[in-house]
Amino acid sequence: MFAADTRAVVVPVTGASQKETHATWKHIAEPVEPFLEAVAQRLEKQVREFDPAIVPYAEYALTGQGKQLRPALVALSANASGTLNDSHVTIAVIIEMVHLATLVHDDVMDEAEIRRGRLTLAANWGNEIAVLFGDCLFAHALKLAASFPTPEICRAVAMATNTVCSGEILQTQQRRNFQFSQPEYFKVLEMKTAELFALSCDLGACLTGAPAVQRNGLRQFGMALGTAYQLYDDCLDLFGSEAAAGKSLGTDLAKGKLTLPILLAWEQATVEEKATLQGNILKWEPGHFAPVIELLRKYKTFAKSVEIINQYLEKSRQTLKVLPESANQAGLIGLTEFLARQTEKLGVCA
Template identity: 60%
Template sequence: MGPFLQEVSERLAAQVGAFDPEISAYAAEALQSQGKQLRPVLVGLSGRALGELTEAHVTAAVIIEMVHLATLVHDDVLDEAQMRRGQPTLAAHWGNDISVLVGDCLFAHALKLAASFPTTEVCRAVSAATNTVCAGEILQTRQRRNFNFSRDEYFKVVGMKTGELFALSCDMGAYLSRASAAQREALRAFGMALGTAYQVYDDCVDLFASEAEARKSLGTDLAKGKLTLPVLLLLERVEAAQRQKVQDWIEHWRPTRLQDLLQLMARYEALEGAQAAIQSGLQEAKAHLRQLPASPSRQGLEGLADLLAQQAAALRHPA
């Protein structure tokens, strides 16, 4: 994927020229915050699993990565995050007002690129996915500090917020390689399962990693009252009196409570429960790939799931 990802990065950086010169510095900062390039990787591997990669695949990867970066800009505003990928967030650097508008510009430009395809299929799929991602963020925001929030509702939200763009990446890679309907559906299902597992992992990182390891602000979920899977598992497992105590901590959150919360999580094996959910989701993801012909790119997709499984298994309760 090296040459493909390099081309995606170059094309993404070149999009700065499409913005008004007076705001190009903001756009450049947002577009330069690429991380693991997971979504472009999924476009490339899915496309190559069923055919040859073309300029259309590069454009699709640029579009999806731009939508993803726009969601990160908005997430950092909502979470009041100061760090992202080892650097100050756009909001920390330029303020919330500018950051929200820069995110809006990225969304709009991504849809403009999607509309450049000779078919409406790409624009329709990108627009629908963007709608789903934003709807997922709204649902999560509405559920802050809602202690009746269920695991099923949690998985619905993370599927919408993160799984959807993974699914779109796989689907567009397959579509642009002229995949059959069954192959597109299999790859979309793989992406959804992988993306959902990835978000559960990321939610665990917010509690069980260090800022140096994660390269972003940690503890933002608890500070904003987001009930992630480890917290939900803890609430399910503690006795009634302790449950009320945990709810009070989250309702009136102070960072000094984190160690007490982590001790309870260790006692009730909340991390282990979340890790089991991640591993189950990744097994489901790999099962969908059996519908594809054997190839190095299919092995690459399986390898992504295996890598995430290793990273999730490596998480530990703080000493």
């Protein structure tokens, strides 16, 4: 056991059949709600660990919680392979802080003004403060990871953080590069997004003392689910609405990021269409959005993207066969169904 504190965290299990799954976030999160609340409270406590002059930034970043998807993965993976304890709260806080740090930096790079329905940290205090505070979040997460009695946890968090940042660098290098291939694109998705999903599942199982086969299965589940999630997010940026998403959209095109729908259209477009698409993205302005979307619709890139998302979701479900059937395994399957439903909703705009 690698737990810094192995006190049990009591998480009620609903009376649902073990095989019953639900595709709403409420049904998925309800069984682990006490755990998610404990994570939120501990994140708030971390605010006081920063220098008083930095507290306003920390409070703003650490208390504006989203769905807590990664902490939910920690809890569901732990319960599916063993028993939750207080160390899982700590590891969920660590992973969420790394995630929040990446969001702070992403918003600077994308010049995004809205995140989770409110102004980004950069929009409030400027890019310089945002970049430096993102660095502070990374460092604080590693400080917490070092509190575990063995180096394995800290090493895993450090390696995952390195992978995430490396993925962002690779994506930045490939901006406006129309030679960017699909295999290269999927590698970026695995590194920059799926890695933290995989880490959440792996360490959730690790801290219960789960056997290697279950840890590996859960890690592969997180990798496939995380890749599907980023594919969905890339489609959301093109086909979604800011009101529903609660964040700035259209930033990928503005920054020259070639996501799957663009790559799919590029493969099928005529020579003239390729020249127009390339010109629109290389010399981007808001008026270019409509013709780009028109081209994506012509080649049915949303439907093809959904097909690939569903392939990853099915792959993620298959990896869970190494686990015994339980309400918590069903909760993990429910996450895949929830993402599938969210993706379907984009079809209204696409």
